[in-house]
Amino acid sequence: MHLLWLIVLPVAGALAVLLAGERLAPSRTLSLVVACAEAVLAGSAIARMLAASSPALSWAPGGVLGAVPLSLGLDGLSAPLVGLTALLTPVAVSASWQVADGPRAHHALLLSLEAAVMAVFLAADLVFFYVAWEAVLIPMYFLIGLWGHEGRRHAAAKFFLFTFLGSALMLVGVLLLIGHTGATVLSDVPRVLPLELQRAVFWLLAAGMLVKLPAVPLHTWLPEAHVEAPTAGSMLLAGVLLKMGGYGLMRIAAPLTPEAFREAAPALFALGAVGTVYGALAALAQRDVKRLVAYSSVAHMGFVLVALSARTPAGYAAAMLVMVSHGLVAALAFFLVGALYERTHTRSLEDLAGLAGPIPRWSVLFVFTALASLGLPALSGFPGEFLSLLESFRTFGWWAAVAGVGVLLAATYNLHAVRAAVYGDPVERWASLPDVSAREVVTAAPLVAGIVVLGVWPGLITALSDPAVSALIALVQGGGK
C-alpha cells in the first residue's frame, strides 16, 4: 500500500489546489509543496525498493479481471522513470509560476497529470496500466487546450485523437492478452502464446506505444502539441509522457510476446534509425526554436527504439539512459525556450540573435542544453546514445551507421540553434531583455545537476535498473527463469 500513496498524494493535492487554491494559499505554492512532498515520497520508495532483498520484479500477486485489480509495483525498470517524474513535476510547477490565467485549474491539472503518469509507471496490472495510460490524456488535453498558444484547439484535438487511436488498438491487444493468459497481472513468469497470437498482440500493443514514443510515421501529433502547449505542459510532455511509450515496449509488449518481438526487432530498429535521422533533419529545417526542440525529441526517442530493439541487457540499459537523459534535457530546453518566449514573444530563430550579450545567464544555460542534447561526453546525452549505437552495431551490424548519422546531425541542429540565437551581433531590439531570474535559475538547477551527474556517472541508472532488466531480458530472449 506504500506505493499507492505515490498516486494518492498528487490526486489529493490536485483536489486541494482546486478547492482551496488562492483562498488558503496561492495555488502555485500549494502545488509546489505537494510536488516536493511527492518527490520525497518517491525517493523514499526507491530507497525502500533498493533496501528490499529482491529489487527485481516484485509484483503483488492476484489481479485477475474481476478480483481486486489494483496491484502496484516498483522495480528497477520503473524506478528511474518514477524518479524522473517526481523530479520534473516540481520543476514544471515552478516553471509555471507566472501563470495568471486560472492558476488553480492549471496547477491542479499538473498534479493530476503527475498522478496519472506515476500510475502508468507503477501499474503491475494490465487493466490498471491501460487505465492510467489513458488517464494521462485528459489533463494534458486540457493543459494544451486551455493554456496553449494560438493553435491550441487544433493541437489538443490532434494530440488526443492520435494517442487515443493508438491506445484503442492497444486496448484490443491488452484484452486479447488477458483473454488468452487468463491473468491481468504482470510478472516474471514466462507465458507462452501461439506465435500468430503473439504477432497480433505485439503489433496492437506497439500501435499505442509507438504513437506515444513517437516513432516516425506516427509522430505528426508531437510537433504541434509541443509547440502549442504551455511551458510546463511541453516539459512534462517531452520529459515524461513520451517515456511511457518506451517503458510500455520494454515492460509489456516485449516480455509478453517475446517471439513476435524478436521478429519485429529489425522493423523497430529501422523505425528508430529513420527517426533519429528524420527528426534531426526536420529539426535542422525549423525556424521556430520550440519546434526545433520538438523535432529533436523525435530524434532522441528514435535512439530508444534503436537501443531496445537490440534485445540485450545493455540495449535495455541504453534505452533507459536515453529516456532519462532526454527527460532532463528536453525539459530544460522547453523551460529555456518558454522563458525566452515570455520575454521576447517570439520563437523565430530569424528574429533572435546575439542574445549572449543581453542575457548571458540564459545563453550559458542554452548552450549547456544544446551540448547535452548533441551528446557531448560527460553530459547525460552521451552514454545512452553511445551505448545504443554500440549495441545496435552488435546486433544489426553496419546498419547501425544510419543511427550514427543521426548523432552527427544532432550536433548540426543543436549548434545551428546556438549560433542563430546566442551568437551573432547583438540586436538593438533585445538590448534590454531581463536575464533569467533567481527563481528560474533555481528551477533549472535540478535539471542541470541531473544532466551532469548522469553524464559523469551513468552507472547510477544502469545499476538501478539492472536486476529488473536482466529478469525482463530473460523473458524477452525466451530463456525463461
Added chain:
Amino acid sequence: MSVAAGLVHDLVSGMAGILWLPAALVLAAAGAALVLDAFERPSAAVSAVGLAACIAAAICVAAALQAPLQQAVPGVYGGGGLAGAGAAMYALAALAAATGMRTLPNSVRGAAAGLVALSAVACQALAGAVDAVVMILALETLAIASYGLVSASGTRSSGEVAMRYFVQGSVAAGLLVFGLAGVVAVGGGETSYEALTASVASSPAAAAGVLGMLFVAALAFKAGAVPFHSWVPDAYETVEPGVAVFVAGAPKIAAVTAVWVLFVRTVWASETFADLRTAVAIAAAASVVVGNLAALKQARLGRLLGYSAIAQAGYALTGVAAGAVGTGLLVASYALAAAVAFGVASVLKEETGSDPRIEDLAGLASRRPALSAALAAAMLSLTGMPLTVGFVGKLWVFYGAIGAGLTWLAVIGALGSVVSFGYYGRVIQAAYFAEPQAALADTADEAPEAADEEPLQPNVSRPRAWPFVAAAAALVIAGVAPLVFGFEQIVRFFMV
C-alpha cells in the same frame, strides 16, 4: 426509529415477494400525475412522479443487491440484474422529473410526467419479460408512450417527427406481431421464451431463421440500431431535453435487456440460431460505423446525441452478439451519461429558450463551471475514457467479444470510440476552449429580440442543475471505484 429499522429489514428480507412494488408505486404516481394535471397542478404532478421514481429506484437497488433473479409476476422476471436495470430506469425517470420539464407547455407537463412514469413501468416489464406476449404488450405500451412524449412539445416539427416515428414503429410492431404469430403457430400455442425456443429450434431452419429475424428487427428498432435507426436522430432532436433525459436512455436499457434475456439466455444456447447471431453482430458493426460517422457533422447537441445513440446501440448489440456479461452495465452507463448530457441541455434551454447548438456552449466553462464539468464527464464517459463508468462497460463488452471470437467486432468498436471523440470532444472543446464572445456576438446577430427579452424575463427560479452534477459525479465514481474494489460488483449489479 426501531419501527423504521424493522420496516427496512422486513422490506429487504421479504424482497422476493415485492419485486412488483416499484412498478406499482410508479404506476400509482402516473395516475396521480394525471389527476393532479386535471386540477392544473403540473408541478405537483412532476414532483409526484419524481418522488415515486426515487423510491422505486431505491427499492430496486436493494432488490438488486439482495434478491436473486426470479419471477416477479407471471411472465415477468425481476431481482438481480433486472432490478439493477430497473434501478437505472427509475433513476432516469427521477432525473427527468428533476428538470421539472419546464420547457414543455404547461398544459402537457403533468401528462408528460405521467407518460414518463408509465414508460418507466413498461420499460421494467419489457426488460424482465420472459413471455413473448408480455414482451409485445410492454413494447407497444412503451412505444405509444414514446410517441406521446416526442410530440409533447407541441411544435409542428414535433408532430411530424412523432408521426414518422409512429409509422415506422408500427411497421416494426407489425413485424413483431407477425413473428409472434408464426412462432406461436410453430410452437403450438406456447408463448414463454423457453418453450418457444425449444419448439422453434426443432422446426425447419429457414422458418426458425425468419421468425427469429422478425423478433430481432422489432427489438433493434426500439434500440435504434442500423438498419432501423432513421427515427433516432429526429426523435432525439425534437423531444424536449428534459424528457429526453428519460427517453434517450431508459427504453434503450429495456430493449437491450429484452434482447439479452431473449437471445443470450435462451436462443444462443441453441445451435440453430448461429445465423441470427451473425446478423446481430453485423447490425452491431454497422451501427457503430454509421452512428459514429454521421454524428461527426452534427451542429445541434440533440441531433449529435441522437446519432451517437445509434453507435451506442451498436456497442450494446456487440455485447449481445458476444454474450458479454458487461452489456447491462454498458447500456446503463450510456443511459446515465446521456441523461446528464440532456439534463445540461435542458438547463441551458431553460435559460436561453432555445435548443443548444454546439457553438452556443462557448464559454460555458467560465459561466457555469460545475455544469460544464458535468457535461465534460458525460462526454468522456460516452467516449469510454477510463476513470468513467463508460470505460468499464466498454472494457467488459470488448473483452466478451474477444472471448467469443469476435475480435473484429472489438476492433471496430475500439476504432469507433476513437472516431466518437471527434464529436464528443467537439462538445468539450466548445465548452472549454472556444472564445465565448464570438458565440455571443453570433447569437446576437441571429436573434436580437431574444437577446433583449432575456434580461427582462428572468426565470422565476433557476433551473435545477445539481441532480445532473451529482449524476456526473456518479459516472466518475463508478468508473474509479472498480479500480480499487474490483470490477466484479459493478458488473454483477447489472448482470442478468
